[in-house]
Amino acid sequence: MITRQFGIPVTSPGAILRREKDLGTPLGLETAETTQHGGLVSDKIIVQLIEDWLRLHGASGFVFDGFPRTLPQAESLESILKRLRTALDLAIWLEVSEQTVRDRISARLQCGGCGFTTSSSSAKFAERPICPYCDGPLVRRMDDDASVLQTRLQEFNSKTQPLASFYDKMSILHKIDGNRDRDAVFADISRRIEQKSPA
């Protein structure tokens, strides 16, 4: 799945993994099992999938959503980019409180057909939980249980938090207040990306 909302291809490990699962590849089925129980897919697998994707789609710019999430992933990404003779321009850090995370997760809906994610607080979908893109059913995600959330928060603190200083040292870290509504956050992200895009 590729979206081009910034004029350049955007992907996430989730989108790549969902595609593998939909295709029924052994890798896709194995990783679906892992994420369903709140675990993270191994760095080795994620990095391989990202490198394959970059070679296919990354020639004239790219945006990763939710990658890298760990220091080893970030270091592997640096090696991949070096091989491809390119570099990151920007690392956007969305700062959100734990309460914001809880509120949003408890309201999150996802399309069973195409993976589109929205919120049940979005009135339009609360009344009629049907995907605007493929007419699939919008349902609560399997991995949204409280215990899974706790595991995710712990993994964030131990594995993802160190990335802030990693990218700060490279002078490409930009922090954005992610507690605001999605339009305000999206506008901020778009502005940052446009400032870095070649004219």
Ligand SMILES: [Zn+2]
């Ligand atoms: Zn859909």
